[in-house]
Amino acid sequence: MTENILELRDVRTHFPIFTGFLVKKQTGSVKAVDGVTLSVRQGEVLGLVGESGCGKSTLARTILQLVPTTGGMVVLNGRNLGEASREEMQLCRRDLQMIFQDPYASLNPRMTVFAALAEPLLVHGICGKSEVQSHVEELMKLVGLAPRFARKYPHEFSGGQRQRIAIARALALKPKVIVADEPVSALDVSIQAQILNLLSELCTGMNLTLIFIAHDLSVVRHISDRVAVMYLGKIVELGPALDVIDRPSHPYTKALVSAIPVPNPDIERTRKRIVLAGDPPSPIDPPEGCAFHPRCPHAVDRCRQAVPPLVAAGPGREAACIRLGEIS
Amino acid sequence: MPLLSVTDLRTYFHTRNGLYRAVDGVSFSVDRGETLGIVGESGSGKSVTCYSIMGLIPQPPGRIESGSAMFDGVDLLRCSPATARSIRGKRISMIFQDPMTSLNPYLRISEQLIEPLMIHETLSKKEALGRALEMMEAVGINDGARRIHYYPHEFSGGMRQRVMIAMALITRPELLIADEPTTALDVTVQAQILDLIRTLQRDLGMAVIFVTHDLGVVAGLCDQVQVMYGGRVMETAGARAIFNAPQHPYTQALQRSIPALQPKGQELFTIPGLPPDVSKEITGCAFAPRCSFAADLCRASRPEIVESQPGHSHACIRARRGEINVAEHCSPENYD
Incomplete structure (x- = not known):
């Protein structure tokens, strides 16, 4: 049960930058994902958080092989996806599905719900044409949509409701791993809660592994077993959700947690907040050493010299900061 | 003024x-x-x-x-x-x-x-x-x-x-x-x-x-908070009162759906149903179809927004009559 279904080993995804009009020359690269090592257990919900531009969406796309990796390996069920042939990849895609952020853009406006849900079933030969109807109805019920809406x-x-359709589509092939890229950020609070409940129910019911990407820490805290915090293409902290968010150890996680407004005026007006100065630096030219040092309140000279590795920081926890012992 | x-x-x-x-x-x-x-x-x-x-x-x-x-x-x-x-x-x-x-x-x-x-x-x-x-x-x-x-x-x-x-x-x-x-x-x-x-x-x-x-x-x-729903004001009060002693069921439901205020591991509280369709005339209270306290009189006529305490007004008929008290379901102490 506790075997790793998905492993990322030093995954790097860089996008080259070209300049020049007739003769194009590569002058640099955007290091969107820069050395991520991570293992995800079967049946686990892993939350992935970070500010925009930290590479969490690129990491999601890299896991699904929607963008080519520059280095490292994505291993699903013992198979290296980077070396898989087209046919092998097609089979792997069944086990690996994605839910996108914007349910308005991720569904084809010209396809009915039935057509959208039947497509993966037919392409992958899950069922014959005669059984499609019943399969689609089953899927719709699973995500809480009435089957009478199938022709809409x-x-x-x-x-x-659209996000429910997108979830049904991801579930159609009975995948083992689902990567959900900000699935609730576009929704209102009351609707958000409905979708979160549905996702947790499905995960426990079908023993799904879910990689849940979000920028809202309170949502991630609620749904995830473990949380990975990303900053500028690297994981800076990893550990059980409650530990990481309630008792963060990396200075960046501390600042991130502290920036969330607390919905209680008595607490919100008196608590001490860490307000970070400036914006995240550019992933084209990341700072030397620890990428967070220009904004870090605890940075010293040593932080500028070498990239800090992820080191153990308590039971099941890791953090990439060389001053962990000195600042807590 | x-x-x-x-x-x-x-x-x-x-x-x-x-x-x-x-x-x-x-x-x-x-x-x-x-x-x-x-x-x-x-x-x-x-x-x-x-x-x-x-x-x-x-x-x-x-x-x-x-x-x-x-x-x-x-x-x-x-x-x-x-x-x-x-x-x-x-x-x-x-x-x-x-x-x-x-x-x-x-x-x-x-x-x-x-x-x-x-x-x-x-x-x-x-x-x-x-x-x-x-x-x-x-x-x-x-x-x-x-x-x-x-x-x-x-x-x-x-x-x-x-x-x-x-x-x-x-x-x-x-x-x-x-x-x-x-x-x-x-x-x-x-x-x-x-x-x-x-x-x-x-x-x-x-x-x-x-x-x-x-x-x-x-x-x-x-300082002041006004909660709106379906094109109407549901409740207006000082910030502290809105959070600690809300009187309208919608304000309370909105607060209860915040994931941060809910204990981990339990199912999240959700407001059933969908937001109102403002292209149709709403005769009663706009929130009545989704409200767990709604009674027949809520659907019969549109509730006026009335001041219940100095600086605190809301548009819930049942709360005004003293039939319901939503504040007791709202406990911000849950936050850890």
């Missing part, structure tokens, strides 16, 4:  | 698909130096309320059916266009949700920053640039002398929102309307922008209407 088009649904 | 008092504002949209009652009888007032938070889900009419005050509703299809918005003795909804222009951008400013699309990509920041000054004050371009530089510094943009000549695409999202704030505040307005100014930003940048608005408000003594869907943001920033 995406524009006839609200945002929350 | 309040700085701005809006009474019975109704903004309807007459479209081919029918009549949308986006704002349906909203009243509120803002005192000088006060911060009013308007909270609601999408489609609750909070943005349309602000747009109506600023005269930014496209007409047609929109139409302001009734109501008044008295700003320092002038009715903004009925005054002449010339009067409106002399107030808008000078004494009332607005910042928008999306700093990416609300700046003109073809013009340098300097051109856009001094535009309100050139229109509303008799200044030379040089003096205006000086004021713009001061403002850039006030909103925390370093190296302003060089960066003022940049184009919008050369700034990050947080920096663009700072430019927007500088542009809104350059004429030292008495009222700032902020329509979800931090929704498109990261939490760390959001914290910077909220701090900035708080400091500038104190320094300039201006009133702020802060529109948001995030109750957390409201908790730290606002």
